[in-house]
Amino acid sequence: MNFLVTGSAGFIGFHLSKKLLEENHNIVGLDNLNNYYDPKLKHQRISLLSDFKNFDFIESDLSLIGQVSGKKKFDAVIHLAAQAGVRIARKKYEDYFQSNIDGFNKAINFCIDNDINKFIYASSSSVYSGEESTPFLEANKLSAPTSIYAATKMCNENIANIYSNLYGLRSIGLRFFTVYGPFGRPDMAYFKFLKNILDGKTVDLINYGEMSRDMTYIDDIVNGIFNAIQHINSLNSSESQIFNLGNDKPIKTIYLLNYLEKIANKKAKINEIFTKNEAKHTHANITKAKNRLNYLPQVDFEKGIEKFFQWYLEFYKL
Numbered sequence: 001m002n003f004l005v006t007g008s009a010g011f012i013g014f015h016l017s018k019k020l021l022e023e024n025h026n027i028v029g030l031d032n033l034n035n036y037y038d039p040k041l042k043h044q045r046i047s048l049l050s051d052f053k054n055f056d057f058i059e060s061d062l063s064l065i066g067q068v069s070g071k072k073k074f075d076a077v078i079h080l081a082a083q084a085g086v087r088i089a090r091k092k093y094e095d096y097f098q099s100n101i102d103g104f105n106k107a108i109n110f111c112i113d114n115d116i117n118k119f120i121y122a123s124s125s126s127v128y129s130g131e132e133s134t135p136f137l138e139a140n141k142l143s144a145p146t147s148i149y150a151a152t153k154m155c156n157e158n159i160a161n162i163y164s165n166l167y168g169l170r171s172i173g174l175r176f177f178t179v180y181g182p183f184g185r186p187d188m189a190y191f192k193f194l195k196n197i198l199d200g201k202t203v204d205l206i207n208y209g210e211m212s213r214d215m216t217y218i219d220d221i222v223n224g225i226f227n228a229i230q231h232i233n234s235l236n237s238s239e240s241q242i243f244n245l246g247n248d249k250p251i252k253t254i255y256l257l258n259y260l261e262k263i264a265n266k267k268a269k270i271n272e273i274f275t276k277n278e279a280k281h282t283h284a285n286i287t288k289a290k291n292r293l294n295y296l297p298q299v300d301f302e303k304g305i306e307k308f309f310q311w312y313l314e315f316y317k318l
Contacts, residue, residue: 002026002072006062006107007081009033011185012122012176014045015222016078021052028068031081032061036095037186045183062103065110076118076229079107085187086126086147093148100152108159112167118232120225123157123173123242125214125282126150134250134283138175138242146279157242164240172228172235177246177284181218181304182311189253190215190305194260194312196268203268209254212281214246217299217307221245227293246284247297259302263309 003020007013008029017027029049033042049055058068062081083099104121111119128136129146145151160171180190196203224245235241261268289295299307312318 001075004028004068004074004077006030006079009042009046010080011183012179012221013080014183015218016225017049019222019226021055026054028072029057030060033059062106065106069114074116077107077111077116079121082122086149096148096152101155104156108163111169117168117170119169119171120228121173123175124153125175125177127154129279134281135285136283137285138244138288161240164238168237170232170235171240172232173242174228175244176221177214177216177282179216179218179221181308190256193257197260197264197266202271204273205270206273206275206278209252209257211278212250212252214250214282214284215301216247217304220297220299224293224295227295231293243289243293244284244286245289246286248284248286250281250283251301259305263306
């Protein structure tokens with residue numbers, strides 16, 4: 001099959017593209033290689049993907065997605081490109097609107113304009129911001145978003161549902177829960193914690209580390225997306241679906257920090273920070289994904305974080 005993968009140089013985009021390429025699918029990857037975090041990591045991911053003959057990369061943002069039209073007849077678009085993170089400075093909020101709203105609009109219209117009726121896209125557990133009861137269920141009525149990022153992802157889900165109804169587009173939105181692992185994002189807590197522990201720098205620990213996150217290993221996320229690709233063929237021609245992809249086993253931040261200290265054999269220097277702007281807990285109800293996508297996480301937190309630790313040492317030559 002032929003896939004267009006936006007955000008192919010990103011953490012999830014890279015791992016998904018690699019699996020699809022190994023399965024002998026053809027991938028056109030689109031990414032602007034921006035500097036939200038160190039572009040060297042993104043270039044390294046693309047370098048590894050470029051070893052596959054069935055991979056074609058276009059360095060561009062989504063405003064120029066139309067130039068991809070003549071490359072191949074695509075069976076599906078997998079839209080993972082976005083401005084990530086919930087805490088970027090207000091002066092950079094425009095990045096959310098440009099990438100997550102306008103970029104999403106460009107990607108979904110690319111499907112309609114090119115007669116592609118399968119669209120899989122990244123949503124986020126952040127849409128549950130403000131929710132008190134866990135585990136989070138897809139059918140829950142969402143509260144008002146507490147971040148611009150969450151608002152853009154909720155908007156994406158609404159747009160996808162409307163486009164499915166109006167234009168006969170099969171769409172699947174995947175709400176990812178705290179994805180971690182090798183080649184991960186340096187702005188994530190687990191990555192920053194390990195870096196600062198090893199560098200002897202202070203770790204910012206929010207709210208005594210009592211918050212918890214449903215940390216999900218990258219291989220499990222990729223398997224979930226892979227199953228969604230297979231499942232989308234069974235949808236009705238105008239059907240839009242949402243699935244949680246989490247681990248169903250929330251991890252307290254203090255346990256994450258303590259486990260990193262254990263495997264690094266080094267104590268962290270801790271700076272306590274208190275805020276009301278962080279969700280206390282995230283926890284995915286994955287019953288729907290289990291039943292319809294055959295999604296079943298396989299990697300326990302301890303095993304996954306140890307794999308990340310070994311990758312970190314090798315990648316940074318420590």
